Amino acid sequence: xxxxxxxxxIAERYPAATVDAxxxxxxxxxxxxxxxxxxxxxxxxxxxxxxxxxxxxRFFSFLSAVDWKDEGLEVVVKVDNVDTGLSLxxxxxxxxxxxxxxxxxxxxxGADWMERECYDMFGIRFDGHPDLRRILLGDDWxxxxxxxxxxxxxxxxxxx
Amino acid sequence: MTTANAGRVELDYAGSxxxxxxxxxxxxxxxxxxRAILTLEGETVVGIDAVIGYxxxxxxxxxxxxxxxxYPSIASKTDYVAAMTSEFAYVRAAETIGTIEVxxxxxxxxxxxxxxxxxxxxxxxxxxxxxxxxGALGGGATIFLYCIRERELILDLFxxxxxxxLLYGFYQVGxxxxxxxxxxxxxxxxxxxxxxxxxxxxxxxxxxxxxxxVRTQGVGVISxxxxxxxxxxxxxxxxxxxxxxxxxxxxxxxxxxxEFAVPVETSGDCFARYRVRMVEFRQALRIVRQALDRLxxxxxxxxxGLKSVAQVRIPKGEAYARIEGARGEVGCxxxxxxxxxxxRMKWRGASFSxxxxxxxxxxxxxVADVVAIMGSVDPVFGEVDR
Numbered sequence: 001x002x003x004x005x006x007x008x009x010i011a012e013r014y015p016a017a018t019v020d021a022x023x024x025x026x027x028x029x030x031x032x033x034x035x036x037x038x039x040x041x042x043x044x045x046x047x048x049x050x051x052x053x054x055x056x057x058r059f060f061s062f063l064s065a066v067d068w069k070d071e072g073l074e075v076v077v078k079v080d081n082v083d084t085g086l087s088l089x090x091x092x093x094x095x096x097x098x099x100x101x102x103x104x105x106x107x108x109x110g111a112d113w114m115e116r117e118c119y120d121m122f123g124i125r126f127d128g129h130p131d132l133r134r135i136l137l138g139d140d141w142x143x144x145x146x147x148x149x150x151x152x153x154x155x156x157x158x159x160x
Numbered sequence: 161m162t163t164a165n166a167g168r169v170e171l172d173y174a175g176s177x178x179x180x181x182x183x184x185x186x187x188x189x190x191x192x193x194x195r196a197i198l199t200l201e202g203e204t205v206v207g208i209d210a211v212i213g214y215x216x217x218x219x220x221x222x223x224x225x226x227x228x229x230x231y232p233s234i235a236s237k238t239d240y241v242a243a244m245t246s247e248f249a250y251v252r253a254a255e256t257i258g259t260i261e262v263x264x265x266x267x268x269x270x271x272x273x274x275x276x277x278x279x280x281x282x283x284x285x286x287x288x289x290x291x292x293x294x295g296a297l298g299g300g301a302t303i304f305l306y307c308i309r310e311r312e313l314i315l316d317l318f319x320x321x322x323x324x325x326l327l328y329g330f331y332q333v334g335x336x337x338x339x340x341x342x343x344x345x346x347x348x349x350x351x352x353x354x355x356x357x358x359x360x361x362x363x364x365x366x367x368x369x370x371x372x373x374v375r376t377q378g379v380g381v382i383s384x385x386x387x388x389x390x391x392x393x394x395x396x397x398x399x400x401x402x403x404x405x406x407x408x409x410x411x412x413x414x415x416x417x418x419e420f421a422v423p424v425e426t427s428g429d430c431f432a433r434y435r436v437r438m439v440e441f442r443q444a445l446r447i448v449r450q451a452l453d454r455l456x457x458x459x460x461x462x463x464x465g466l467k468s469v470a471q472v473r474i475p476k477g478e479a480y481a482r483i484e485g486a487r488g489e490v491g492c493x494x495x496x497x498x499x500x501x502x503x504r505m506k507w508r509g510a511s512f513s514x515x516x517x518x519x520x521x522x523x524x525x526x527v528a529d530v531v532a533i534m535g536s537v538d539p540v541f542g543e544v545d546r
Contacts, residue, residue, distance in 0.1 A: 034480055059404075060391040061482075062508040066495060076493070076506070078480060082388065082404040089480065110390040113516045121220070136213035136545055145221050152225055 003035045006055055006086055013054075014047060016040055034078060034087035041092045045102045048077070048090065052107055056081040057088050060110035065122045067148045072096040073122060077104065077111075094124070103128035121146040178206065183530065185214055191288060192541030196518070196530070203526045208519050215545035223505035228254050228472040231502075233329030238507060239543035240326060241284055244277035245485035246543075247331035250505075252412065252481035253494035254333045258474040265458045266335035267414040272348075272451045273321070273330055274413075274483070275444040279355060280314040281486035282437050282444075283307040286362065289434075289535035293375055303362060310358055313351045320344060333472050335461030345452050352445045359441050366434075376430040380521050380533035383428060390520070391513045393488020395440065396537065398424045399432035406484035418450045430536040470500035487511050487538055509543040 007019045017039045039047045051057045057079035066074045073094045080087050094101055103126035104111040115126040116135040123144035126132055134141065143150050184195040193214035199207035219238055223231050235250040236243030248270060255262060262270075287307030294301075315325040322328045322338050330336055366372045382392070387400040397404055405422040407415040423439035425432035466472065476498040482491040491508030514537050522530055 058385075058388045060389055060513075061489065062391070062491060062493070062506065062513075064493065064506040066504050078491075078493075082402060082409075085409055087480075108389050108391075109386065109520070110513060110516065113512065117512075134213075136216040138213070145218050150221075152221060 002084070003086060006035050006088065009054065010035075010037055013050060014039060014043065016043070017047070034089040036089045036091070038091045038093070041094055041101060044075075044092050045104065045107070048079075048104050048107050051079055051088055051090065055086065055088060056083065057086065058082075060108040060114075061087075063104070063111055063114035063118060065118050065124060065146075067122065067146065068093075069148050070096060072098060073124060075101050075118070075124065079108070099123050100125045100127060102126070103132075105129050120144070123147065177201075181527075185211070191535070191539060192544075194515075194539070194541055194544075196534075198527070198530070200527065203528075205522055205525055205527060205530060208522045208530075210515065210518055212515065212541070213545050215541045217546065219507055219546045220505050223250075223502055223507075225501065227469045227500045228333050228474055228502070229466055229469045231505075232331050232333070233327070236327040236329065237542060238509060238546050239485065239487070239490065239511065239540050241540045241542075242277050242281040242486040243327050244273045244330060245483050245490050247328065248274055248413075249481055249483045249485075249490045249492040250494075251331045251333050252483065253479050253492040253505075254472075254474050254496075254502075256479035256481050257477040257494060257496050258333075260334050261462050262335055262413075263459045263462055264414070264456045265339075266460045266462075268417075268451045268455050269336050269340070269460060270331065270413050271415065271418070272448055273318075273328075273336075275447045275451075276314050276317060276348075278444045278486045279441055279448075280311050282441055283311040283314075283355075285437065285486075285535075285538045286434075287311075289532075289538070290366070292531045292535045293372070303365065306358065306362065310355050313355065317344070317348055317351060320347075332461065333474075334463040335459070337461075339460050340455075345455070348448065348452060352448055356442060356445050359438065363438055373431070375529075375532050376434060376536070378427075379430045379525065379529050380536060381428045382517055382521055386517070386520055387428070390516050391489075392517050393510050393513065394485065395433050395436040395488075396514055396517070397488065398422065399436045400428040401426040406482055406489060410482070412481075412483070414451075415447075417454070418447045420444075420447050430532055433536045473498070473500060474502075482508075485510050487514060487540065487543070489513075490543075507546050509546055511539040511541070511543040512546075515539045515544050 010017055010019055017037050019037050059080040059082045061078040061080055063077045075092050077090045101124050115129050118124050119132055120134045120137050121144055179200045181198045181200055183198055185193045195211040197209040198205050232247045232250055235246045238246045287304040290303035319325050320341055322330050382400045384401050387397050403424050408422055420443040423436045425435050474496040478495040480493045482489050488510035490510050493506035494502050495504040497503040
């Protein structure tokens, strides 16, 4: 399935999703730009299921988030179909002040560590994650460093 | 710790009791700092909790504070065993957003550096992995010392190219920083020929050794489905029967100009991963030879020299650039707000995804196999923890 077909399939099944065409135009640099889709957080898991089964994106590349300050957090996931070369960048906006998102661990086992890292760095609670705890920072760390409100020079407790 | 546990096993073990054992954080086979909390029944591992983060420096926050001219040389500190590919991913992400053209000669030099780096990285992997399996290979450190000897030759080449042996700062947005010094190409050809010949020697030493075969064949099998769902990459993915190499799939930089084969093995065990890497050695050397033969003349960077580090500006936008590193997909998801520094940078470390496979494949194996499996995954903890 090409990027064009994928966009058509997404538009047909999920009219509420917005497909960004600009990312596709970057193919001129010789690299297949991913199809970028923003879906409402309510249909996050359902859309991921559609991506995995219908679009064949079984390869879990990464999961992360972006802090858009007043506009709230955005969760970003990239999945690939390695047989056809389709790349899908799926995003969802959690909304201002919200830090809860449904977990994708039931669909992709790779989401386990990635969601733990995302929780560690952004404080996003992934509902349905079997073992949501910090992964890179110590258990007693205060705060979530990749939030824009977390200053680079935040003092931290002395080394134990 | 180990001595105390060993005592407990003899006193208390009655065939059903479970024992918790720490492996690491300073275990020699960890290739860095990694702690595996193993739950054992006798010699068999029944559970593993992987503890990582000892090398965490929060590169993603750091990148938000450094300009597009400053960060590439810091990027090399993520995967310090294959520093060239980390820089490559970052500059490509910035170039994709800014649609910055890169001169042909620079693209060729990038490929030469990246492929030599792959060979150097695989040499370190082979040496340390065989050292981990030690005594069974009749002498332990033999292969390790041979591999380190050959890796030195590549580091010598890098030293004469950029002046550094481990962390380079060779790639920059718009091209590369250094052109080849006089006589470098000839020295590189000699080294490539020598390494190719030596790789054949290692293969014979290892594959004629029944202990090596027993310890790697059928050990640590990763299924095709698990490999994809976890997003593991590189030799692990191709060792599990998935034909996916970003150099072929994306043809980024100048990879479309060169002929090379993508090795795929279907058994998914430690031996399959070993075989994939052994073929990759030769294919990487093949690419280096082709690039040296056809190296075009011209500039090595598309933009003039900088008067200040904040001078490289990238327009507003976002991009994901991925590179086939020695350990798989090294990705950089970059969001620019039009200033001299990125708004957000997500680093997709290949080793992070690769290491996540351990809890899925280790249970059921003996403790000694943990070392063989971990070595075959080839994690670099600078890249896991970032």
